Amino acid sequence: MRILAGLIIGLILGGGIAFFVLSGNMNFLKNNTKPTMQSENLPKPAPISKKGIQQLFNIDTTVVEKKFLYKDIRAYGTVEHPENDLKDITFKISGYVEKLYADFTGKYIKKGEPLLSVYSPQLVSAQEEFLRAYRYYRSMRDSSDPVLRKSAEDLYNAAYKRLKYWDITDEQIENLKKTGKVQKTMTLYSPYDGWVMEKFVYLGSEVIEGKPVMRIAKHRNLWLIADLYEEDIRFVKKDQEVEFYFVSYPERIMKGKIDYIYPMMDEKKRTLKVRVVVDNSEKIFFPGMYGKVVIKVPIGESTVLPETAVLNTGKKKVVFVQTEKGVFEPVFVKIGVYTDGYYQILDGVHPGMIVANSALFLLDADAQLKGKYSKDKKPMEMMHHH
Numbered sequence: 001m002r003i004l005a006g007l008i009i010g011l012i013l014g015g016g017i018a019f020f021v022l023s024g025n026m027n028f029l030k031n032n033t034k035p036t037m038q039s040e041n042l043p044k045p046a047p048i049s050k051k052g053i054q055q056l057f058n059i060d061t062t063v064v065e066k067k068f069l070y071k072d073i074r075a076y077g078t079v080e081h082p083e084n085d086l087k088d089i090t091f092k093i094s095g096y097v098e099k100l101y102a103d104f105t106g107k108y109i110k111k112g113e114p115l116l117s118v119y120s121p122q123l124v125s126a127q128e129e130f131l132r133a134y135r136y137y138r139s140m141r142d143s144s145d146p147v148l149r150k151s152a153e154d155l156y157n158a159a160y161k162r163l164k165y166w167d168i169t170d171e172q173i174e175n176l177k178k179t180g181k182v183q184k185t186m187t188l189y190s191p192y193d194g195w196v197m198e199k200f201v202y203l204g205s206e207v208i209e210g211k212p213v214m215r216i217a218k219h220r221n222l223w224l225i226a227d228l229y230e231e232d233i234r235f236v237k238k239d240q241e242v243e244f245y246f247v248s249y250p251e252r253i254m255k256g257k258i259d260y261i262y263p264m265m266d267e268k269k270r271t272l273k274v275r276v277v278v279d280n281s282e283k284i285f286f287p288g289m290y291g292k293v294v295i296k297v298p299i300g301e302s303t304v305l306p307e308t309a310v311l312n313t314g315k316k317k318v319v320f321v322q323t324e325k326g327v328f329e330p331v332f333v334k335i336g337v338y339t340d341g342y343y344q345i346l347d348g349v350h351p352g353m354i355v356a357n358s359a360l361f362l363l364d365a366d367a368q369l370k371g372k373y374s375k376d377k378k379p380m381e382m383m384h385h386h
Contacts, residue, residue: 059328059356059357059358059359059363060356060357060358061322061354061355061356061357062305062306062308062309062354062355062357063351063352063353063354063355064303064304064305064345064349064350064351064352064353064354064355065303065304065351066301066302066303066304066351067301067302067304067342068298068299068300068301068302069298069299069300069301069302069304069337069339069340069342069344070296070297070298070299070339070340071235071296071297071299071337071339072294072295072296072297072339072340073228073232073235073236073294073295073296073297074292074293074294074295075226075227075228075229075232075274075292075293075295076226076227076290076291076292076293077224077225077226077227077273077290077291077292077293078224078225078287078288078289078290078291079222079223079224079225079246079278079285079286079287079288079289079291080222080223080224080225080287081197081217081219081222081223081287082221082222082223082277085217085218085219085220085221086197086215086216086217087191087192087194087215087216087217087218088212088214088215089115089188089190089191089212089213089214089215089216090210090211090212090213091118091167091188091207091208091209091210091211091213092165092166092167092209092210093118093120093122093123093126093166093186093207093209094120094122094206094207094208094209095118095119095120095121095122095123095186095206095207096118096119096120096204096205096206096207097116097117097118097201097202097203097204097205097206097207097213098117098118098119098185098203099116099117099185099187099203100116100201100202100203101113101114101115101116101117102115102116102190102196102199102214103203104196104199105196105197105198105199106195106196106197107195107196108193108194108195108196109190109193109194109195109196109216110190110193111190111191111192111193112189112190113189113190114187114188114189114190115187115188115189115190115213115214116187116188116201116213116214117185117186117187117188118185118186118188118207119184119185120185120186120207123166123183123184123185123186124182124184126159126162126163126166127163127176127182127183128182129159129162130159130160130162130163130173130176131176131177131180131182132159133152133155133156133158133159133160134156134159134177136152136155136156137152137153137155137156139152140152140153160173166186167188168186169189172187188213190216191216192216192218193218194216194217194218194219195216195217195219196214196215196216197215197216197217198214198215199213199214199215200212200213200214200215201213201214219280219283219286219287220280220281221277221278221279221280222277222278222280222285222287223259223275223276223277223278224244224256224275224276224277224278224291224293225273225274225275226244226273226274226275226276226291226293227266227269227271227272227273228271228272228273228274229270229271230265230270230271230272232295233272235295235297236258236261236274236295236297237258237261238258238259238260238261239257239258240257240258240295241255241256241257242255242256242257242258242276242293242294242295243255243256243293243294243296244256244276244278244291244292244293244294245291245292246285246289246290246291246292247289247290247291247292248289249284254278254279256276256277256278257276257277258274258275258276258295259275259276259277260274260275261273261274261275262274262275274293276293299336299337299339299344302336302344302345303344303345303346303349303350303351304342304343304344304345305319305342305343305345305349305355306341306342306343306357307338307341307342307343308357308358308360309355309356309357309360310333310335310343311360311361311364312335316332317332317333317334317335318330318331318332318333318360318364319331319333319348319349319355319356320355320356320360320363320364320367321349321353321354321355322353322354322355322356328355328356328363329367329372330363330364330367330372330373331348331349332348333345333346333347333348333349334346334347334348
């Protein structure tokens with residue numbers, strides 16, 4: 001019983017002490033001022049200056065100047081066979097291919113090398129006729145009758161020309177005269193150096209009079225046909241000097257001229273083709289190669305600004321001219337050609353003016369908010385660089 005009574009007295013005394021402490025703290029909070037927060041000690045932001053966005057951002061400036069401009073026009077194209085370089089080899093008599101020397105497409109043939117041999121019954125009869133005419137002519141050379149001599153000579157010349165018309169060489173005819181042996185086949189020789197671009201006959205094929213048997217290209221010169229964009233057409237003319245190179249030889253820059261401007265536009269690509277003659281005497285360029293043409297067109301001395309100083313939205317071209325330190329006014333400008341990072345300025349500003357060269361979109365937004373694009377608003381006097 002004594003232990004139980006002691007526990008009850010202890011609980012009563014502990015609760016009283018706790019109540020006293022709690023009530024004391026409450027009185028302390030009521031009697032003291034509200035505690036200060038850290039954010040209340042921060043400095044208030046200063047109001048933005050009326051001069052605008054220049055106060056918040058460090059805007060670079062540049063000076064309107066004059067500069068001699070060149071417009072670089074770049075066009076891409078491919079190498080093609082010159083149409084005047086291709087030669088079709090034809091037989092003037094009919095027959096059959098008995099031997100084919102140029103036996104695959106792409107083979108390189110030198111001038112005077114054999115291309116093919118053809119057996120032709122017409123050729124056999126023509127040679128026999130020539131031999132009879134030749135023998136008769138020899139027998140009549142010493143005749144006292146001028147009429148017979150003239151008749152034999154005319155017959156011989158006619159038979160000789162007939163063989164020549166069939167592309168039989170003088171050497172072959174002389175050999176026929178010496179041996180008196182008729183050749184059953186006729187060999188056709190290449191008229192010049194070149195590559196066999198197309199072959200229309202094979203071993204045993206029939207050769208028809210007047211139809212081509214193969215096509216040869218010299219490739220001494222080639223054509224680089226480049227596509228010129230529509231907006232660049234006005235800057236290009238015939239005989240204009242150009243530089244060009246091929247993807248296969250990017251380090252080899254060559255010079256040439258625009259040989260021809262084609263008279264038809266490509267409606268889908270909106271391009272016009274121009275032609276540059278490529279010297280291929282080294283035989284290192286081939287049809288189908290990809291090339292790039294650079295045309296450097298002198299524009300002349302012009303008022304210019306770097307592209308970073310012109311806000312070009314498509315509908316408007318604006319520059320921001322500095323009227324006083326930290327103050328910029330928008331001015332509409334008319335631009336010309338663009339080249340090497342510069343715009344040609346045709347109207348709106350003149351050399352010596354100082355314009356913004358950064359933060360143009362921020363200046364544009366600021367100008368719109370302040371109504372600076374009003375048509376009846378005249379720009380203030382501009383600052384000049386001295």
